[in-house]
Amino acid sequence: MNINEVRKIAKEKMKGYCRVCPVCNGVACAGEVPGMGGSLTGSAFKSNIEDLNKVKVRLKTIHEAKEPNLDFNFFDIKLDAPIISAPITGTEFNMGGALSEDEYIDSVVNGSLTAGTIAMIGDSAVPELYDSGIDALRKVHGKGVAIIKPKKNEVVIEALRKAENINAIAAGMDIDGAGLVTMALKGTPVGPKTVEELKEIISSTNLPFILKGIMTKEEALLAVEVGAKAIVVSNHGGRVLDHAQSTAKVLPEIAEAVKGKIMILVDGGIRTGVDVFKMIALGADGILIGRPIVIGAFGGYREGVSLTIQDMRNQLLQTMILTGAKDLTSINKSMISIEW
Template sequence: MDLKTVRTQAKESLKGYCRVCPICDGRACAGEVPGMGGTGTGVSFKNNLHALASYSLNMRTLHGAKDPDTKAELFGTKLSSPIMGAPMTGTPYNMGGTISEREFIGMIVSGSRQAGTLGWTGDGADPAMYTSGLEAIAEEQGKGIPIIKPREQKVIIDCIRRAEAAGAKAVGVDIDGAGLVTMALKGQPVGPKTKEEIKELVASTKLPFILKGIMTVDEAEMAAQAGVSAIVVSNHGGRILDFTPGAASVLPSIAAAVKGKVTILVDGGVRTGVDVLKLLALGAEGVLVGRPLVVGAFGGGAEGVKLLLDKMTAELKQAMILTGCQTIKDIDSKVIQQG
């Protein structure tokens, strides 16, 4: 299987819900939510790409980093690289429904495990979406992380118990789903949470607890105060609120405020291993990839997901060679410049 075959098959399978554009930048699908696009004008989606593109790499070749090590670790789980599959749901209304929810998330989690990393699973208006993710994680010996929508507290805690039973490595809430259009359309109550409510959720489990959807320093600090193990800097792929900045724009200030207090993860606009290097240099410790893995799954199943993750890891390694970084921990602000 090669990338060209995966892209060709994905374009047919996705039935126009995703055009599998040569450059996935949100222009063709702006406003298509439900669908694969960004909400409203699509500016938030595009800003993720623009923010990453605003940074250049400082090429260095006089050093000893001849064979860099891309390995990373998250909550005691060793990973082949810091690149993981982002939580995604909604195959019927976001991706055309050619494959079922269970098949799709199984491909994401299985392909991620085969690539030596973790696949995250999501939640949605249909309870089967969250259940499908847990089934996929259990099938892959717990090699996955389920993320729950910001539902009522009792419902979230019940979902956490089910994640524990599935053997998940961690669990969390995508707080950026508070205004998700697709949830509202299906009559599912979701909304913001107070710091006290997050504390309650953290205290409800022994699993590492993740808060996904942090975009400001003050909320990063609140999350740390609430005791979360990790945050994901994310604007939900530009699918929630129009005119938000790109994740790479806000990541440095958030990292300056809370790095060392919580694990910092990030998603948004990641298309290559070079993008991963930039985000690590800006302060992230792990990176989630979304839309590209949809193409991988619909175009090649678990093998297609693995192919794309392996490709990004190889690109990351090459970029590490050319910026003088022997390990992931060596990647810092010295490898990038703005402009």
């Protein structure tokens, strides 16, 4: 099986929910939420792609970086690349149901491990879906991350206990899910969190806590203040707020404010290993990928996910060779130019 075969199968299985476009840029699926598109006009989804495309890579080939090291330290776990599968649930609601939730989660968790990295499991309005993710992580001895929606504090803390019980690597909250249409349709209350509410949640667990959905330097600094160990710069794939800024655009300012104080992850519009390189050069430590992983799972189950990640890793390796980056910490702003 190869990537082209994976995409062909996924396109058939996801018909009516995702077109598996040659370029996944949010244009054809604008406003398709539920579905795989961006909110309303799809502007935020499209901006993620457009702004990342405005970052150009500077080609250099007179150097000693012949065999770059892609190892990524994630809370003392060595990953083979700085690429992590993003937390996604709702295969029936958003993706057509050709894969069951259990099949999807199994594919992502195990496919990621085969590729030398890990997956984050997600949460939804249906508690059983989070439990399915927890069960999938249990079967691999906790090698993954549990991400919880911004529900009431007591519900979040109960979900954290489940992650602790399976010895998950870390846990966290996609706080940008505060206004998710899909959650509202299912009758599950979610919403913003105060500093005090976050402190209560984070102090309740012994797991490293990740705040996903940080889009300003002010909130990045608050994440440090409340005791989070990592943030994900994310606009939820453009699915929650139309005309939100792109992740590539806000990342440099956030990195300038908190780099070295907290781990910085980012998602949004990352489609290739070159995109991974760009995001690290803009200030990220590592990245999450979402829609490409969905396509990989639907097109080839575990193998499709693994192929997707391995393909991206190989592209990142080649980019590092052609820019003179000997390891991830060597990637910096001098290796890119920004056209915005």
